[in-house]
Each structure stands twice: as C-alpha cells, then as structure tokens.
Amino acid sequence: MAISEPVVVPQSGAADRLARTWAQPRGFWGWFQNVHHTAIGVRFMVTSFIFFLLGGVLAAMMRWQLVRPEHNAIGPDLYNQLFTVHGSTMIFLFAVPMMFQGFGVYVVPHMCGTRNIAFPRLNAFSYYIYVVGALLLWVGLFLKTGADAGWFAYVPLSGPEFTPGKRSDFWAQMITFTEVSALGVAICITTTILRYRAPGMTLNRMPILLWEKLVTSIMVIFAMPSVMVVSSMLLMDRTINTQFFNPSVGGDVLLYQHLFWFFGHPEVYIIFLPATAIVSTVVAVFARRHIFGYVPIVTSVVATGFLGFSVWVHHMFATGLPQMSASFFTAASLMIVIPTAVQFYCWMATIWHGRLQLKLPMLWIFGFFFVFLIGGLSGVMLASVPLDWQVHDTFFVVAHFHYVLIGGALFPMFGGMYFWIPKITGRMMNDRLGKIHFWLFFVGFNLTFFTMHFLGLHGMPRRVYTYTPEMRWGALNLLATIGVVFMTAGILVFIANFFQSKATGRFAGPNPWGAGSLEWATPSPPPHYNFLELPTVNGREALWEAEPNQPIVGGVREDIPEVLVTNTLDSEPEYRDELPGPSIWPFLTAIAVSIAFIWSIFSPWGIAYGAIPVVITLIGWLWPRGHSPSPRVPEPALEARWIR
Amino acid sequence: MDPIRERPVLDVSGLPTVMFGKANTTWLANLLYMMIEGTMFALVVASYFYLRTRSSSWPPGNLPPTLGWGITSGAIFLISLVPARYAQRVAPSGDRSKIRWGLLALAGVAVIAMVVRGFELANLNCRWNENAYASTVWALLGLHTGHLITEFIETVVILCVSFTDKMEGTRLADVAINSDYWYFVVVTAILSDFVIYGTTRFL
Amino acid sequence: MIGFSRVPLLAAGVFASYPGDHSILHPAGPQASNIEWLYWVIFWIVFVVYVVVVLGFMRAGARTYTSADEMLPIMKDEAGDRRASWAVGSAITITVLTLFAVLVMSEITGKKVEGETSKNPVTIQVIGHQWWWEVIYPDPQADQTVTTANEIHVPVGKRVVILTNSADVIHSFWAPSINGKRDLLPGYSSAFWLQIDQPGVYHGQCAEFCGLQHAHMGFSIVAEREDAFSQWKAQQLKPAQDPTELVTVHGRDVFLTHACVMCHTIRGTDAGSRLGPDLTHIASRQMIAAETLPNTPGALAGWIVDPQRIKPGNRMSPNPLQPDDLQALITYLQTLK
C-alpha cells in the first residue's frame, strides 16, 4: 500500500461517528447483547475470579477438616465433593477462563491495534456457555449432586456402577460447557492474531504475548477435544450404557486415563504459557528495555506447545507401564524443562542489563520467580519414574502442582492485574495495599504448601478426609491450615484495594507504565472503538519504536463496524471486513444449547429434542441482516479526509 | 490529542470488502473448526484401535458390519463432491439461480446420505451397549452423523438465504466455505467407513 | 547413601528428624533405599539449581535496581546483550547436561528397583476391595492356600512378588518404606517385587482415591524371621477349631445365625462367604477394619455394633446385638487365633 505524504487529519466528528457506530446497548437486555471484546473479556475475568474465591472457600473447608487427626467437621461424602469441586473449579472455571479467555479476549485486539475481536458473537456465546457450565457444577454442589470422584474422575469410580445418581454426569457436562467455551475463544483469538494485526506488525514483530496466545489457542484446539470426547464417553457409559470403560466386555480403564491426560497435561501449559507471556511483558516494561532474547523466547513458547503433547503418560507411571515407554516419557518430561529454563535465563538477562523499577506488577513477577521455580524443580523430581512411584498421589504432588499453578499462574496473574487494571478501569491501584497483599499471600502460600512436601514424603496420600494420630501428620497439617488464614487475608486486601481504586484511585492516563505495546496507545478505559486512529507498527514494541510521525490507517469506514484485515505473514492490508453488531442471539443460543446438554443428563432424548431450539436460535443468529456491503467509493465525509 | 495533526496516512479505502478462499477470515475459522472436529475423529478412531489391542477377537462375538451399506454410503459421499464443487465454483459469480441449483443438489444428496446412514446404523450387527467394540463403532458413526446433520441444516439455511436479496457479498463467500466444510464431511465419512468396514475385514 | 540425610540442613533436617515406619526416607528394603538414594541425589541437584537461580535474580535486581518512580527512557545496550547471550547460552548448556544426568540416574535406579527379582520368590496375591485388602498366599494345592486380610506377613530378606488385582475400582498398593506404589486396575493384573531387610511392622495405605473410605484403607506388612513366618503360615492354614465352652459355642451360633455369615468366612464352620475379610484367624491380627482399629475386644465390639460410625459408607452393616450375644460373639472371635 502506498503511504501518502503527511496530510491534515481533521479529527472533528470522527470520534462521535465511531462512538455511534461501535456503541453497545445498555440496560438489562443490553447487557446480553454486548459483543465487544472489552466487555466480554472483563466478564470472563470477573466471573472466573468469583469462582476462584468460591473454590478457595472449599479449600479452606478442606484444610479445616484436616487441621488435626480424626477431626470430624466434615464427613467423607461431603469432603469428596469438596476436593472434586475445588479442583474442577480452579482448573476449568478459574485458571483457563482467567488466564486464557479473560486476559486474551481483553488484551489481544488492543495489542493487534484493531477495533474488536474476530467473530464477536461467537466470543460472547463462549462467555455465556462458560457461565452455564460453571453454574451447573456449583448448583450441583448445593443440591448434594456435587461431583465426588476427583477432578479427573477416574473410571470405574466415576462410572455407572460406583457413582450412582447424577454427580458424575453434572461434572461431565460441565466439562463439555467449559471446553466449548475455550474452543470458541480459541477460534476468535487465533483469527484475530493471524488476520487483524495492524499494518507493519509482521509475525517477526508480534509482541511475545500475542505469540503465546497464538500457541495457547492452537494447544486448546488440539487438547480440548480430547477431554470432550472422554467426558462424553463417560456420560454415555452412565446414561445409555455404552461399554467404553467396562473391562468385562472389552472396555478399558486406562483408555480413560490416556484420553484425559492427553488433554490434562497440555492443559497445564494452556494455563502456564499465558502466565509466562505476562511475565515477559511486565519484565520488559519494568526493566525499561526490550525483552532480551525475543527469538529464543518465542521459540521456547512454540517448543513448549509441541512438547506439551508428548508428556501425558507421566501422570500414569504408577499404573505399571512397560519400562520402555516410561523412559520415553521421562525424557520428554525432562526435555520440556528446557524451554522454560530458556525463558527464565532470558528474563534474568533482561533485568541484568536493564534498569529495574520494582513497581507492584514487578514485585509479583519476582514472587513468581522464587515460587514457581520450586514447583518446576519438584516437577523434575516427579519426572523420574522411580521417584514418581513413591510420591505419586501423595501430598508431595499436591504441593508440587500448587507451586506450579499458584506460583506459575496466580502470581503472574496478580502481576498482570496490577499491570492492566489501570487500563481496564482507568485508575491506578493502591501501591501500599498491593504490597501488603503480596506479602500476606506469599507467606501464607509457602506456609500452606511447602509443608505438604514433607507430608507427602512421610506417606500422606492425597484425598484422605482424615488420618490417625499414629501417623504423626498433625503438626504439619496444622501449619498448612494456618497458612490459609494469611492467604485469605491477602485476597481480601486485594479486593478492598480494587474497589478503593475503582472509586477513588489516581487516574491512570493512557500509558501509566510507559509500556510499549499498542493497548497503551488508547485512553484508559478504552472507548468501544478502541482506536480513534488505527495504528501502524514499526517494531516489536510499537510505542517505543514509533517514528515521530508514524503513519496511521485511513479509509476504514466509520459509519459501520468495519475492521482492517491484513495477511498472516507480513500483515499487508488485504480487505475491510464488516463485523456483526450487538445481538441477543448468542445468549439465546447459549441457553438453548444448555437446555439440550442438561436435558441429556436425564434422558438421551434430551439431545434430540433439545437440538430443535438450538437450530432455531442458530438460524436467528446467522440470518443475514443489517447493512449491505460498503460501496467502493467511501462517502464524501471520508473523501474529504484522504486527499491524495 | 489536539484536533488538527499532520500524519502520513495508509489509505485502505480502496480495498475490497469481500474475499473468497484463503483470504477470508471465515475460511480460517472454518479451518480451525475442522481441526477441532478432526481431532475428535482422530481420538475416537485411536480409541477404537486401542480397544482392539485389548481384545482377543475383533469384532468380539459380533459379525462385522454389513459391507454393502458401507460401500453405498461411501459412494454417495463421493458423488456429493460434484454439487459441492459446483456450488463453490459458481459462488463468486453471484449468479443466484446457479447457486440455488448447486445448494439444492447438495442438500438433496445430504438427505439421501442420511437415509443410507440410517440403514448403515441398522446393519452394524451390534448394539452400542453390548461391548466396547460396539460402543466405539456407534460413537464413530454417531459423531459423523452429527456432522452430516449439521452440514445439511447449514446448507438448507444458506439455500433459504439464496432466495432472498441478501445473497451477496460475504454470503457468497459463505457458500464457498460451506462447500469446504462438506469436503471435510466427505473425507471423514470415507475414513470412518474404512475403519468400521475395512479394518475389521482387511487388517 | 543414607548418609545424605544426615547432612545438617534445614529442609533435610526436618525430614531426617521425622520418626516413623511410614516414610520414603526410612527405607527398609533394597527397592525403597535405591529410590531414597535417587531422591537425595536429585534433591541436592535441584537445591543447588534453586539457590543459584534465585541468587541470579537477586543479583540482577540489586545490580540494576533504581528507586526512581518516574518513567525512565527505554535503554539499549548491545555490548551487554552480547555478554548476556554468552551467559544464557552456557546456562542452557549446563541445564541440558544436568537434566541428562538426572535422566541417566533415574533410569539406572529404575532398572535396579525393577531388577530386584528372583527365581523362587514368596508369592502373594493382593486383591483390592472397597475398602480393605484381601491377601492370598496361593499354592498349587487348594488346601495349602492361605487367605487373610489387611496384614501381610513376609520373611525377612527374601524376595517377595506381589500379584495385584482389583475387585471393584482402582486402588493403589503403597508401603512407603518398602517400595513405590503400584495401581490395582480392574481388568489388569500386574506383578511387582519387594524385599524387607529389618524385621518389623510396616504400614501401608491405598494411594489412589477409591471412594468414601479411601482414608481408611490401610494395611500392614509384618516382616519376620523365616521360621516365625513359616510358623505363622502353618497356623493360618489350620481351620478354626470347634469351640468348647458354652459361651464360645453360643458365640459361634450367633455368628452363624446373624448377618455375619452373609459376608464372612470362618473355615471349619458353615460360614463361607467371600464378600468380607476371612475371619478364620482374626484373633491373630494386630488391627481390624483395614488398620483402623486395634484388635481389642472393646474395639471389636464397637466395630460390630456400629461400623458405620467408624467408617461411614463401608460395606459392613450395623449389628445391634443383645449384650450377651455380643459378649459371646466377641469371646468366640477372640479364640480364633
């Protein structure tokens, strides 16, 4: 495309036109029609955070039950539901929706420098379907139908014979809901990253966060189907008496484990990669320099994406596999350490050769360095088959994956929140409260989970609702429970801080941190059209490398919601695409789908009959309406602006 | 920012608003969708062969599915490629009557395919709840039938659209993409037929 | 290599000072001690790595920390980057080598642990039930087969092969000071080896979540001298001798005319059901209810009358017996040595 000589760009009117074009409906029903990525992204974050709190409450209850030997505050039946729902909530309803959907949906279009996410209605649909899945699990818990076979629900325990009633069915359908949601978002994000990038943002100039979102989306696309297949098999075994997992007629219980972990391990990286992306972003900003080793980091992210699919069997070492395959998966599990190590060294180098400003987000990133490393290294221990035989399914493993998930995802998440909340709300968070939050949480977390290593080494299996005094596990369990108090306090401080900043926080301005990616080029909070002038990009950190008169994109219609589509490799402008506007149909479709799925728990015909409303709503969704395609000649108003 | 500013401008007002084929974002989304569904098929097929390794005889105690219906449905799917390709070819021209005929033919073949699929299911020589083999066979064929029905409905909807004046611009691209998806349905049909009918006999 | 654990170090200190017969770090046989050795080796490796990396980050931070609050300009430092790439490059090389070392050692240990086999081992079949362990000492002659529950006797210093099955869901057989765990999968039967060198009683527990009473699914391994073991086995082979006194006779009748007989076996009587543990020699066991209660008259009575209070959801039904019947039953069961 030819770039014109500098021309006068009258702003008058453009802002109002865009505001009118991209306006989202207000009011109760308006809320269900909103399809803008900022709104949906925030909803994902808020909802998943609420479920994080709920899951935390369950964890606290469990710690209370284990506070001393033969404590019977909670019976086995409820306890099993507690840890199952806790695990499922934290993985399916919090970690993925927050780290992948939430941050991704909110920040990706901004970083690409476009006005909305691709397929905004699919995006909105994904949110509603996720909420229904989440409610399904939790309503179940309140109706004594809480899943109770562990978050990976191994057959035959979760199967038709050993879990009567509908508990496992609720769990299985919850899986379907949340994975449909993740897959929908994956499609939106992938398309946005590949086709909506601002002119000049070639693949080689993509911010690391976009690279990582891309890899994560692809991982979602290949991993999630696996868990959907296996949870459907479980559901069919339970409802229409198929025999997938019935050993006496050729079924196989290990098939379930293979299929589940083929999803389950990539899942860990689907949660962890977004975290590393936040780290890379924040480190560069607060070391006041470009990230060191852009290419190695991107390479390791991609490598992680591939290797993530080759390690699932290390969850099954104790099933007594042949030595050969065990060795292979040990090797793979150790190999996947390398890309993460590369990223660690690059971050270290970035700080080493930068100028470190230890502001709040960076503090959390340092917490991540110290805490996640422990989880990573105990992971090295678990990768070794003989050691795994010993510590598998003990509190050592519980400690390990909490260090990996809380250390590797929650610490960066809080870092990311302190980093982006000023963009989302337009106001800064309180620094002192933020530090208090950090220290309370840091201390409480280590108190609770470091002790669990010892419990595991001294033979405490996971998922026991009580233990005898002879085992001498009481003292350490008491310590672990005390830690919960600190963590809870920390979280409360964070919530207080959030509402305080929302009400009275200092105004942030477009770019409070002096960061380099495009989301900081718009006002905070961003208007619904995101950018008044669509940017072009000149380097990896768009704002740091922008020339004094960096060209802007002109000629994208402002009277209809239109975005610029560029090509995948070097983001050359290709065509202008009109995005669908606000609509109630995604919500209605989500409701129809939910009815079909939930009905299917109680009768196989639910799918058949339930399909009818689904089809109707889908037609309503997809039926073309609104504007005819734009004429080649833009209307005079625009004509006046782009004089050649 | 001040209201008046001098900035060089990258003028994209001349760009088209509809693209066919790879350039279209919906094409990409469709591809991703096929990747998801393809993975599902792959996993069910993988389970099929995994369970086969766990069983001494395969199929265990059942006759293999009746070959005739498998071949018939396979043939029908192959034939269906013709109207699919035709619709795709005529889509960019925007010639409504041609598009209608193409889609109509496609929908017709889909109906026949569904009827045949019914006989296929009736002649699998097993019920899904007998044993693991039967369950997987039904799962695989059921999964594909689901796609068949979805694709049929999609085609019909687009057909209806083609009778309105909205059949232009991106809708034309949708027609082409719909055919892409039909190719996917055909490929998976052939593969599942091979797994269900072929491998029990020849492997 | 136990020597490792003696190193006075905060973390290691906590492990080592932790008494107990139920710990990965107090091995009682070759398998467990091989794994313990591996544990300490990898522990020290990762400990060093952790210290180095953390110090690295601290050094990096301290080196370039600035308390300046304003937005500092973005800096470029090509020379620094060139040095950094060397540092990072070598760090990665070291990492790869370390990981390779870990891989090799873990492989060697794995081979060692799996290699501890023999031609004529003591063969024991362990069947997992919800929520107890059926233990069988198989023998070509049916009448030479010993069946007991939750208490596994093995001769000291001999190789033992455990053949595992599950009767219902997945369980996992784990005695930390003896060997790693092995899952009991329905539809699969697997064999794994163990050997115990010091006499003693070693605790074990189900490690794979198996339902309501997963927490109360323990077992114990009693390692004793060869002769003691064969004595024990001979005793276990005997059927229960007929009761002689009035009270014990009445006790047996209570057993045979109540719910007990529906689930339990006492060889030498009409009671032959295999749903619950074999009680032919119950009095010879240390614990009852899968290591949940000591085998005392009081505990036994409490268990018989209201097992659902002690292990809610377990398969045994409450038996509100008349006091004298209960008394007689207990007395009878106490005679089943």
Add this chain to the structure above:
Amino acid sequence: MRNRVSIAMTILLLLSITSCKREERQLRPDPNASQTLNTVQVSGLNPGANSISSPPPAGQYEESAYAVSQGKTLYNQYNCVGCHANGGGGIGPPLMDNNWIYGSEPGNVFATIMQGRPNGMPSFRNRIPEYQAWEIAAYVRSMSGLLPKDVAPSRSDQLYVKPAEQSMPYQAPAGVTGEPEEKK
C-alpha cells in the same frame, strides 16, 4: 455484573425447588432399620400375613439412587442371582416382568425377602438387616421399571446380560402405599 448475579440466583432458586432426594446418601442407617431379630430360625419358611415394621420406610430408599444401587450390589452379592438370575428368572420367578405373585408394593417385596415364600424362597430374617432388605426391594422394583429413571441404577461393570434398569420403560410413580394386587 449485578444482572449476572441475579440470573445465577434465579437459576439456583429454580433448581433448589426440586430438592435432591435422589442424591441423599444415608451412610449410617438408623438403628431400628438395621434390626435383625434375634430369634434363631428353625425353618427358612415362615407362614402368615405380612408383619412388616410399620410404617414401611420404603420411600427413603426408593428415592435415593445410592440406596437402590446398594440394593443392586447386595442383590448380586447375596446371590439372589442364583435363583432369579439377573431378573430373567430361573429356579425362582422372573423379576423383570410386571407379574407379581405376592404384590408389587415395596412392603410386599420386603416381606417376601424377610419371611420367604412357599416353594423355595428362603427367609432372610436375621440374616439381612431391614434397611438392606428395603434396598434390595427397591432394586427389585427398579428392574421392572417401577422406579423413576434418574434413581434406577445404570449398568454395572459386568458381562452384558440385559439393558440397565434405568433404561426400563418407566411404569408407575413409585408409590409405597395401597393394597398389593394379587396376581395369582
């Protein structure tokens, strides 16, 4: 935000109205349901009218999927299969059909189990605590589709012999009152 919460609340409310008896798991049966009368039986047979502890607590068992599945387990473990097979009948009459010699009410089935019936059905009084007999009775009724589908058990991990109870055509609301209809 507030909207979402309100939606969540309404859904919760709607679902809470249907209180989930199905998922009740009474792990510790009440003592008087775990009676096994302490008279030593002379003969397995036991004439006379029903003498069920009244009122029959069948409801709490027939509404709980857990209790019914326990009944199914006991049905197999106590070897009811020996005579009645998996409901198809053998030495004893079939239980899957809708033909009840001694009445289809839970109370009747309970009595049949506890007291035995002429021509071979032994009495399980003393041997089986009452609550287990109720569970078995509930399961027996589920075999002929007398229990709601969502309570009736699903298939077991056994050889495939017949479709699971939950896929039996549902016949009648599981009542626990009314006269046993004598189909002789």
